Amino acid sequence: xxxxxxxxxxxxxxxxxxxxxxxxxxxxxxxxxxxxxxxxxxxxxxxxxxxxxxxxxxxxxxxxxxxxxxxxxxxxxxxxxxxxxxxxxxxxxxxxxxxxxxxxxxxxxxxxxxxxxxxxxxxxxxxxxxxxxxxxxxxxxxxxxxxxxxxxxxxxxxxxxxxxxxxxxxxxxxxxxxxxxxxxxxxxxxxxxxxxxxxxxxxxxxxxxxxxxxxxxxxxxxxxxxxxxxxxxxxxxxxxxxxxxxxxxxxxxxxxxxxxxxxxxxxxxxxxxxxxxxxxxxxxxxxxxxxxxxxxxxxxxxxxxxxxxxxxxxxxxxxxxxxxxxxxxxxxxxxxxxxxxxxxxxxxxx
Numbered sequence: 001x002x003x004x005x006x007x008x009x010x011x012x013x014x015x016x017x018x019x020x021x022x023x024x025x026x027x028x029x030x031x032x033x034x035x036x037x038x039x040x041x042x043x044x045x046x047x048x049x050x051x052x053x054x055x056x057x058x059x060x061x062x063x064x065x066x067x068x069x070x071x072x073x074x075x076x077x078x079x080x081x082x083x084x085x086x087x088x089x090x091x092x093x094x095x096x097x098x099x100x101x102x103x104x105x106x107x108x109x110x111x112x113x114x115x116x117x118x119x120x121x122x123x124x125x126x127x128x129x130x131x132x133x134x135x136x137x138x139x140x141x142x143x144x145x146x147x148x149x150x151x152x153x154x155x156x157x158x159x160x161x162x163x164x165x166x167x168x169x170x171x172x173x174x175x176x177x178x179x180x181x182x183x184x185x186x187x188x189x190x191x192x193x194x195x196x197x198x199x200x201x202x203x204x205x206x207x208x209x210x211x212x213x214x215x216x217x218x219x220x221x222x223x224x225x226x227x228x229x230x231x232x233x234x235x236x237x238x239x240x241x242x243x244x245x246x247x248x249x250x251x252x253x254x255x256x257x258x259x260x261x262x263x264x265x266x267x268x269x270x271x272x273x274x275x276x277x278x279x280x281x282x283x284x285x286x287x288x289x290x291x292x293x294x295x296x297x298x299x300x301x302x303x304x305x306x307x308x309x310x311x312x313x314x315x316x317x318x319x320x321x322x323x324x325x326x327x328x329x330x331x332x333x334x335x336x337x338x339x340x341x342x343x344x345x346x347x348x349x350x
Contacts, residue, residue, distance in 0.1 A: 010039040010047040010088075017078035017090045018045075045077060046093045053085040054231055061145065061208050062089075062230040068144035072137045073227045074219070094226060100215035100261065104130070108265035112272045124277060131258055131281035133225055134218055135288035138210075138254055141227060142247045142293055145208045153203035154244055160197045163302075166309040167193070173316035178327040182312065185334045189309070192334075193302040204299065206244040213250040214257035248296055251289060252303035255282050259329045260311075267324065278332070305333060 011025030023042040030038040030046065037049040059079065066076050074097075080088040107130070111123035167190065174182050182189075210217070210230060219226045258281040262274035289295065311326035 005037065005039075005049050010049075011041050013047045013080045013088050014041045014045045014077075014090060016080055040093050043095060044093050046074070046091045047080075048089045048091070050087060050089070050231070053082070053087050055085060058231055059086065059089075061210065064208060065141065065144055065230065068147060070141060070144045072140065072225065073230070089231070094219060094221045094224070097219040097221040097226070099228070100218040100220070100257075101264065103220045104215050104218075104261045105264050105268075108261060108274065108277055109268060111277065112265065112269050112274070124280065127277055128280045128284045130225075132284040132288040134215070134254060134258075135285035136292060137218075137225060137227060138213065138250060139289045139292035141210065142207070142250070151205045151207045152244070154206040156196055156204055156246075158243065159245070159249070163193055163196065163306045163309070166306060166313055170309045170312035170316070174312050174323070178323050181327060181331065184336075185330065188334050189305055189330075192305045195298055196302050199298055204246055204296070206246055209245045209247055209250045211245065211250070213253045215254070215261050216257070246296070246299050246303075247293065248299040248303050251286075251295065252300055252307045255285060256304055256307045256311075256329060258282050258285060259332060260325050263325045263328045266328075275332075305330075308333065 007027065008025065010027050011023075014023070014025070015021045023044060026042050028040045028043075030040050036051055039047050039049070041047060056079070062076055065073060074094050075092040077090040077092065079086045080090065104127075107123070107127055111120060111127055114120035114123050171179075171182065171186060210227070212229060217227055217229050219228050259278050262278040262281075265277075266272050266274045286295070308326045308330045311322070311329070315321075315323040315326065
């Protein structure tokens with residue numbers, strides 16, 4: 001096994017968390033990535049070994065949702081401690097579950113590959129309905145977090161500082177044709193994110209949020225959609241993961257990830273037009289969210305741009321092959337013939 005674990009450790013973790021557990025302890029690696037190693041035990045429990053250990057406080061969002069009875073997540077069983085820190089999480093194992101970077105991309109590919117117009121229309125309608133479900137689940141999650149931990153007004157200054165750093169890093173590290181396209185949009189990008197600092201919003205409603213919300217966090221098994229990975233974005237410091245945020249930050253990440261799903265599918269079908277999916281999915285997700293929770297568009301629009309800057313930095317520092325995704329997504333937000341941005345609500349021909 002990797003991540004410092006050996007055979008039998010995961011079964012031992014389950015027995016540590018569940019007193020008297022008498023299963024045979026059969027282990028199977030489910031997934032491994034930059035953030036963790038996940039091992040199923042007896043196809044009943046999933047042990048997620050963290051590559052970077054966290055504190056109990058880092059799991060506050062997960063504990064809050066459990067206390068609120070939020071049902072759209074795998075049942076949280078407990079944690080394994082080591083040297084005073086959380087080294088692994090134990091959840092229920094969801095048989096056949098795959099994440100949205102697999103199942104949703106496969107669904108988009110099936111739509112692109114449909115032979116008949118009627119089949120394609122039906123497939124697209126199902127894709128859009130799925131996006132609406134994701135928006136509704138996100139709203140339910142935010143409502144659950146707001147209900148247990150009260151929403152309170154807080155300053156946007158730390159978030160503005162974080163976005164300024166993202167801007168500088170993205171422009172500095174992105175090279176080649178992608179860097180040229182990014183640089184050509186610099187003025188428009190800076191103008192789009194400026195309202196976060198310029199608006200008369202020294203204090204805005206903030207609360208606990210997911211913190212790393214995107215399509216890949218939605219697991220699907222059968223007809224169930226479940227949210228996962230509530231321990232926050234592994235690319236940021238613990239203090240930021242624990243900070244309260246505007247709900248629009250989660251929503252921005254989710255909306256832009258729907259675009260990203262389309263880009264991944266288009267990469268596998270060169271020349272395919274995924275715009276009908278991207279546009280309809282983003283609209284449906286946002287409508288479903290709005291029907292349950294309020295949205296401040298003055299925050300959402302610049303945070304969607306900031307999300308793409310985050311993706312550029314992620315590509316530059318962790319996964320270079322990902323660069324084509326924010327490159328394409330940013331061109332949708334800032335078409336060369338439109339100023340200042342299609343998401344700002346006022347399209348103006350350059």
